[in-house]
Amino acid sequence: MEDEVDRLVAAWRAERPDLDVQPLHVLSRISRLARHLDRARRAVFAAHDLEPWEFDVLTALRRAGRPYQLSPGRLLRATLVTSGTMTNRIDRLEAAGLVRRLPDPTDKRGVLVRLTDKGRTRVDAAFADLLAREHDILAGLSPAERDTLAGLLRTLLAPFDL
Amino acid sequence: MEDEVDRLVAAWRAERPDLDVQPLHVLSRISRLARHLDRARRAVFAAHDLEPWEFDVLTALRRAGRPYQLSPGRLLRATLVTSGTMTNRIDRLEAAGLVRRLPDPTDKRGVLVRLTDKGRTRVDAAFADLLAREHDILAGLSPAERDTLAGLLRTLLAPFDL
DNA sequence: GCCAGTTCTCTCGACATCAAGACATATCAT
DNA sequence: ATGATATGTCTTGATGTCGAGAGAACTGGC
Numbered sequence: 001m002e003d004e005v006d007r008l009v010a011a012w013r014a015e016r017p018d019l020d021v022q023p024l025h026v027l028s029r030i031s032r033l034a035r036h037l038d039r040a041r042r043a044v045f046a047a048h049d050l051e052p053w054e055f056d057v058l059t060a061l062r063r064a065g066r067p068y069q070l071s072p073g074r075l076l077r078a079t080l081v082t083s084g085t086m087t088n089r090i091d092r093l094e095a096a097g098l099v100r101r102l103p104d105p106t107d108k109r110g111v112l113v114r115l116t117d118k119g120r121t122r123v124d125a126a127f128a129d130l131l132a133r134e135h136d137i138l139a140g141l142s143p144a145e146r147d148t149l150a151g152l153l154r155t156l157l158a159p160f161d162l
Numbered sequence: 163m164e165d166e167v168d169r170l171v172a173a174w175r176a177e178r179p180d181l182d183v184q185p186l187h188v189l190s191r192i193s194r195l196a197r198h199l200d201r202a203r204r205a206v207f208a209a210h211d212l213e214p215w216e217f218d219v220l221t222a223l224r225r226a227g228r229p230y231q232l233s234p235g236r237l238l239r240a241t242l243v244t245s246g247t248m249t250n251r252i253d254r255l256e257a258a259g260l261v262r263r264l265p266d267p268t269d270k271r272g273v274l275v276r277l278t279d280k281g282r283t284r285v286d287a288a289f290a291d292l293l294a295r296e297h298d299i300l301a302g303l304s305p306a307e308r309d310t311l312a313g314l315l316r317t318l319l320a321p322f323d324l
Numbered sequence: 325g326c327c328a329g330t331t332c333t334c335t336c337g338a339c340a341t342c343a344a345g346a347c348a349t350a351t352c353a354t
Numbered sequence: 355a356t357g358a359t360a361t362g363t364c365t366t367g368a369t370g371t372c373g374a375g376a377g378a379a380c381t382g383g384c
Contacts, residue, residue, distance in 0.1 A: 003316055004323055011225045016289070023296035026308055027199060029315040034196030035242075036322040037189060053370085063173045073332060080197075085371055087334050109332045109379045127178070134185035140317050146188055149314045153191040154165055155302050156311075160198040161166050215340085235362055244342055249364055251340095271349045271362050 005029050037137070044133050048126040053079075055130075057089055058098060058123040061115045068115035071104065075113060098122060167191050199299070206295050210288040215241075217292075219251055220260060220285035223277045230277035233266065237275060260284060 005028050012021045038052070045055050060078040061068050070078070076086040090113055093099045098119035104110030115123070138146055167190050174183045200214070207217050222240040223230050232240070238248040252275055255261045260281035266272030277285070300308055 001320075003319060005316070005319070008225075015225055015227055016286070019290060019293055020297070021293060022308070023293055023300055025312040026300060026315065027296050029312065029319055030192055031196050031199060033315060033319055033322075034193050036319070037193060063170075063177060065177055071332080072334090082372055083333065084335075084373080088370075104332095107332080107380070111333070124178070128181060131181055131183060131185055134189050135182070137318065137321075138185055138188060140321065141314065145314055145317075146184070148310065149318075150187040150191065152303065152307055152311045152314075153188065153195060154167070155307075156299065157165060157167070157191055157195055157198070158163075159299075159302065160195075233362080234364090245363065246343080246365075247341055266362095269350075269362080271347095273363070 005032065040133055040137065041130060044130050045126055047129065048122060050122065050126055053089060054093060054096075054098070055123065055126055057086075057093060058115065058119055059127065061099065061113065062120065062123050062127070068120060069102070069112045071110055071112060093119070167194065202295055202299065203292060206292050207288055209291065210284060212284065212288055215251060216255060216258075216260070217285065217288060219255060220277065220281055221289065223261065223275065224282065224285050224289070230282060231264070231274045233272055233274055255281070 005025060008028060009021050009024050012019070012024070041055075042052055045052055050058075056079045057075060060075055061070055064070050072083070072086050072090060075090075076083055079086070081089070090099065090101065093113075094101060098116060100114050100116055102112045102114055104112050141149065167187060170190060171183050171186050174181070174186070203217075204214055207214060212220075218241045219237060222237055223232055226232050234245070234248050234252060237252075238245055241248070243251070252261065252263065255275075256263060260278060262276050262278055264274045264276055266274050303311065
C-alpha cells in the first residue's frame, strides 16, 4: 500500500534522481504525524472550551503539583514562548478564571501564577480525554510495536536533548 | 538513560496515578521531534536566505516538474494555508524574484505561478542541504532500524490519510 | 553601603496568518 | 440563451506571536 509520503518520495526521485531522498520516509512522516496530532488535540480541547495554548499553560501548572503555581518566567521556559506572549496568555487565563496572579512573597519583582479550582478541574478533564484519544490513535500498533517505536524515537531525540 | 519525555511521564504518573499515560511515550516524542526538525530545517534554509514558508511553496513548484508552474489554488492545497496567506506569499516571492505570475491561457480568472531560474537554483541547493542534514539526524539508526521506524510511522499515519 | 550587572515582568510595534467575503469568470441544467 | 451555482483569486479586519526594550528589584564584589 502506497501512502502520501511514498508519492512525495517518488515525485522527488523523478525530479532529483541525483539525491538520496530516503530520509524523507522517516522524517516527513514524523512531521505529518505531528500535524495530525495537533489537529486531534485541538478537537479534544475544544470539547472542554480550551485552546491548545491554554492547555499548555494549565498542564505546566498542573504537573508542578500542589499548590499548582509557577512564576511567569518558569512558565515561558516550560512552554517555549516569549515573555510578551506569556503575559498575554496569563492575562486571558486570568480573565477566564482559570488562573490567578499572586505576589511572590520571596521576590518583590516576582509574580506567581496559580491554578484556580476551576482551572484544575478543567485541565484534568481535558487531559483524561486527550489520553483516551491518543490511545485510539495508537490502536493500530501492538504493545510490543509501541515499545519499539518509542525506543527508536528516543534514539532520534537523544542528540537534541543535550 | 532517562530522557525529557521519561521525566514528563514520571511527573504525570505522580500527579495522576489514575491515568494510563503510556501513549505519551510515543506521541509526545513525535511532537518534540517535529519541533526539533522544524528548527533544523529553519537553520538550513537560513543559509540559503529562505524562510520555511518560502521553501514550502518553492518545493511544491519544483516537484511539479517542468515548466515548474501551478495555480495559486493548487499551491494553497499543497501547502495547507488559506488563500489570503497564499496571495501574500506569492506577492513576496515575486518581489524576491523567485517566482513570476502569468495569466492562465485556459481560464481568464486564473493565474499560474512559475518558478524563475533563480528560484529553481535556490530551492535545489536548499533541498540538497536539507537532505544532508536529515541524513545526519538519522545517523544514530541503522538502515534496518530506519525501515522499521518508517513502517511503524506509516501504520500510525494510515488512518489519517483516508 | 554602593554600584554594576543580572533577572523579572510587562509594554509596544511589526508581522504572518486566518476567516469571511468581494468580485470576476466558468460551468451546467433547463 | 439564461439563470443558478461553483470556482479562482484577491481584499479586509481581527488576532496571536515575536523581538526589542522599559522599569523595578535582586545579587555580588569591592
